[in-house]
Amino acid sequence: MLKFTSEHEWVRIEGDAATVGITQHAQEQLGDLVFVELPEVGKRFEKGAPSAVVESVKAASEVYAPIGGEVVQANPTIVADPSLVNSDPMGAGWFYKLKLTDPAEVDALMDEAAYKELLG
Amino acid sequence: MMAQPAPTAPALKQTPLHALHLEMGASMAPFAGYDMPIHYRLGVLKEHLHTRRAAGLFDVSHMGQIALRPRSGRMADAAQALERVVPADVLSLAPGRQRYAFFTNSRGGIIDDLMIGQCGEYLALIVNASRKDIDERHLRSALSDAFTIDVLEDHALLALQGPAAAAALVRLSPSSASMRFMDIRPAPIAGVSCLVSRSGYTGEDGFEISIPVRDAEKVARALLADQAVTLVGLGARDSLRTEAGLCLYGCDIDESTTPVEAALDWAIPKVRREGGARAGHFPGADGVLEQLERGAPRCRVGLKPRGRAPVRAGVLLYADASASHSVGTVTSGTFGPSAEGPVAMGYVPRALSTPTTLLFADVRGNRLPVEVTELPFVPHRYKRT
Numbered sequence: 001m002l003k004f005t006s007e008h009e010w011v012r013i014e015g016d017a018a019t020v021g022i023t024q025h026a027q028e029q030l031g032d033l034v035f036v037e038l039p040e041v042g043k044r045f046e047k048g049a050p051s052a053v054v055e056s057v058k059a060a061s062e063v064y065a066p067i068g069g070e071v072v073q074a075n076p077t078i079v080a081d082p083s084l085v086n087s088d089p090m091g092a093g094w095f096y097k098l099k100l101t102d103p104a105e106v107d108a109l110m111d112e113a114a115y116k117e118l119l120g
Numbered sequence: 121m122m123a124q125p126a127p128t129a130p131a132l133k134q135t136p137l138h139a140l141h142l143e144m145g146a147s148m149a150p151f152a153g154y155d156m157p158i159h160y161r162l163g164v165l166k167e168h169l170h171t172r173r174a175a176g177l178f179d180v181s182h183m184g185q186i187a188l189r190p191r192s193g194r195m196a197d198a199a200q201a202l203e204r205v206v207p208a209d210v211l212s213l214a215p216g217r218q219r220y221a222f223f224t225n226s227r228g229g230i231i232d233d234l235m236i237g238q239c240g241e242y243l244a245l246i247v248n249a250s251r252k253d254i255d256e257r258h259l260r261s262a263l264s265d266a267f268t269i270d271v272l273e274d275h276a277l278l279a280l281q282g283p284a285a286a287a288a289l290v291r292l293s294p295s296s297a298s299m300r301f302m303d304i305r306p307a308p309i310a311g312v313s314c315l316v317s318r319s320g321y322t323g324e325d326g327f328e329i330s331i332p333v334r335d336a337e338k339v340a341r342a343l344l345a346d347q348a349v350t351l352v353g354l355g356a357r358d359s360l361r362t363e364a365g366l367c368l369y370g371c372d373i374d375e376s377t378t379p380v381e382a383a384l385d386w387a388i389p390k391v392r393r394e395g396g397a398r399a400g401h402f403p404g405a406d407g408v409l410e411q412l413e414r415g416a417p418r419c420r421v422g423l424k425p426r427g428r429a430p431v432r433a434g435v436l437l438y439a440d441a442s443a444s445h446s447v448g449t450v451t452s453g454t455f456g457p458s459a460e461g462p463v464a465m466g467y468v469p470r471a472l473s474t475p476t477t478l479l480f481a482d483v484r485g486n487r488l489p490v491e492v493t494e495l496p497f498v499p500h501r502y503k504r505t
Contacts, residue, residue: 031159031163031164031165032163032164032165032166034165034430034455034457035428035429035430035455035462037429037484053484055429055430055455056164056165056455057164057165057168057355057356057359057454057455057457058158058159058164058355058358058359058454060430060432
């Protein structure tokens with residue numbers, strides 16, 4: 001199940017596990033990324049908390065946790081090569097995986113049709 | 121993701137190339153009261169690299185262009201009058217040559233930094249967009265007796281920068297081939313009468329071109345017809361000048377920083393220093409001359425972060441990883457695409473300004489090691505001979 005936030009993150013839900021990344025639209029707006037900072041495994045987030053940092057040449061931006069949970073894995077390949085987020089934001093450019101605190105929070109996220117409508 | 125604010129400040133000014141920017145897919149944003157291109161479709165990173173590898177064309181028409189004509193008709197009078205407000209050697213500036221300088225205030229702080237071109241019958245000044253109104257008032261109040269002062273609102277300004285800039289310009293303006301770094305002279309480009317200087321603010325060889333507004337787009341399109349030339353926005357202009365170790369007014373220098381603190385003392389020649397034939401006699405001279413002799417309490421240095429994280433303007437610097445009081449501040453910082461890592465500049469106490477001194481930058485609550493380093497981060501490639 002693929003869900004989206006109005007802050008342009010995506011979440012792929014599988015049971016009580018979620019993989020988090022930023023959308024195609026987000027990477028286009030940010031431009032070429034040169035630095036990514038990811039949370040450590042074991043870190044817990046509330047929904048909406050700052051969870052990662054992405055930087056382009058011109059600015060740093062926060063990536064917010066789209067849903068509450070505990071980090072069980074972070075993607076080291078985007079730290080080594082931030083351009084993967086630009087070239088494959090929905091695939092190899094994923095950020096981290098969470099064990100969900102409350103799977104019911106998923107209901108508040110947008111599905112793909114609602115997200116596309118938001119982009120207009 | 122952080123929502124991108126879209127400030128719609130009223131009455132933003134437009135440069136003569138505004139329509140061209142929109143046509144070329146520019147991402148526009150307010151800068152110094154103008155609606156300016158931050159980047160085009162290539163994006164900041166690739167525009168930066170293209171400028172270092174080939175040539176970038178920048179619209180810098182927001183900058184101020186001021187012509188000073190001596191009321192007496194004698195250029196020596198003009199030069200000596202201008203020396204009342206800048207600690208530069210204007211008198212020895214030969215016709216067809218240009219020099220970097222700054223206006224100082226009574227405390228020795230920098231009102232603005234500028235280029236002064238000797239154009240035979242007048243002096244051509246290029247000043248910062250954010251300061252041009254202040255500069256104009258300053259010139260009128262200090263020097264109206266000596267000059268007529270014309271702010272050229274009817275001229276655009278383009279910068280063509282990079283190793284392929286000379287070939288691209290010479291194709292349209294063969295007479296420009298013989299120019300050297302800091303030469304300035306009139307030259308026709310694609311049949312349009314322009315004022316061309318071999319200078320710029322990227323660290324690369326290149327030119328700045330002043331063009332009558334009605335022909336600005338024609339000249340820009342003629343330059344862009346060269347495959348080596350692409351439009352580059354203010355985003356890459358900032359990363360290019362930071363790698364080149366060059367100051368941005370309002371970030372690295374302002375009315376509270378002196379030229380000595382800003383490590384711009386190289387632009388104050390012997391003749392204006394203690395013991396020189398025309399020593400002092402500019403605003404704030406006493407303090408500036410003393411700092412030249414004895415050193416300033418703090419100075420601008422290059423800062424090379426040891427990790428990959430950019431260390432940006434406003435970040436505080438500490439002498440060690442646990443110190444509670446900061447010793448300095450970062451004034452410019454970004455990721456340098458050509459340096460292939462983060463690059464920064466900032467102010468530190470003189471005792472901590474020696475290259476290889478290790479400091480710590482507080483980035484999002486983490487103390488990141490940064491090393492004081494020589495500037496620039498990327499060697500200048502000016503055409504000096």
